[in-house]
Amino acid sequence: MKLRYAGTCSRCGAELAAGELADYDRTSRSVACVSCGPRRGLDGPAEASEPPRRAMAAESAPLLEAxxxxxxGSAKQEYERRHDARQERVQAAHPRIGKFLLAVFDDPQTTTAWASGAMxxxxxxxxxxxxxxxxxxxxxxxxxxxxxxxxxxxxxxxxxxxxxxxxxxxxxxxxxxxxxxxxxxxxxxxxxxxxxxxxxxxxxxxxxxxxxxxxxxxxxxxxxxxxxxxxxxxxxxxxxxxxxxxxxxxxxxxxxxxxxxxxxxxxxxxxxxxxxxxxxxxxx
Known part of the structure; x- marks a missing residue:
């Protein structure tokens, strides 16, 4: 996410400028460099590098695009799911004339309503x-x-x-x-x-x-x-x-x-x- 305000990487301590891309941890409300991966010890668990993680102030939440x-998106996806499912059902039930039936008869209104809504x-x-x-x-x-x-x-x-x-x-x-x-x-x-x-x-x-x-x-x-x-x-x-x-x-x-x-x-x-x-x- 883009940062609204300047912050400090919780992993390496580097300064992050406002508008810079950074990883954001919702739980601790902290930020980290995108390229700065967590350090791991010999037994596997991630270890925080110094300086310790600093909780971000609420006003430093990442900045979304306008x-x-x-x-x-979801209405279009639902239309496509229903449309494709009908195509498969008709062709499975009528192997010889399935394509003809699909060309002659449109999708039912319960399916086309999703396309109309998406539009x-x-x-x-x-x-x-x-x-x-x-x-x-x-x-x-x-x-x-x-x-x-x-x-x-x-x-x-x-x-x-x-x-x-x-x-x-x-x-x-x-x-x-x-x-x-x-x-x-x-x-x-x-x-x-x-x-x-x-x-x-x-x-x-x-x-x-x-x-x-x-x-x-x-x-x-x-x-x-x-x-x-x-x-x-x-x-x-x-x-x-x-x-x-x-x-x-x-x-x-x-x-x-x-x-x-x-x-x-x-x-x-x-x-x-x-x-x-x-x-x-x-x-x-």
């Missing part, structure tokens, strides 16, 4: 790469611990942390529907193409809750959820809205939202990106 991870994530990832830098850092395709689920995108910028889920509903219009409010409780629903898609909002609440747990000791840092619809049918005027506290918008609108000023500076943004990287590793 964009960490691959947008749509939406990749397009959103390209946009985020254009605006990424010291004051806007991105993490793509993060593993949710203990599950097979992932978080599409995490963006850390001056106004806080944004949990962004890319959705690709071509030609369909997202809308806010309000039900109840007099006899029964008021309820906000997410409607897409005339169908109730409010479970997407519920899923975003879970992702936002997870990120807030990771940053539990930073309660002053806002964490907001965003459903970003790629290729949806948005009206010429207006269109973006909030449903149950979750922003629903398109890529250009998201770009403007992320550009809003806030209290976080480049060093704080880099530190938050590293903490999220540690707690939510890349899925692919």
């Amino acid at each position: 964009v960490d991870g691959t947008a749509g 939406g994530e990749e397009r959103l990832g390209d946009m985020l790469a254009e605006v990424a830098g010291p004051s806007l850092r991105v993490l793509h395709d993060r593993q949710v611990p203990g599950t097979k689920a992932n978080i599409d995108h995490l963006v850390v910028c001056p106004s806080g942390v944004f949990v962004v889920d890319a959705k690709r509903y071509r030609g369909q219009r997202p809308e806010l529907r309000i039900e109840g409010g007099i006899i029964r409780p008021r309820e906000e629903l997410l409607i897409i193409g005339g169908r109730n898609r409010t479970p997407l909002v519920d899923g975003m609440h879970k992702q936002v809750g997870l990120v807030r747990q990771v940053l539990a000791d930073e309660p002053e840092v806002p964490v907001r959820g965003v459903l970003c619809f790629v290729e949806a049918d948005w009206p010429l005027i207006g269109g973006a809205f909030t449903v149950q506290g979750v922003n629903v918008l398109w890529m250009k609108k998201l770009k403007a939202l992320l550009a809003e000023p806030g209290p976080l500076g480049p060093d704080e943004i880099a530190e938050l990106q590293w903490r999220l990287h540690e707690a939510l590793p890349r899925k692919v």
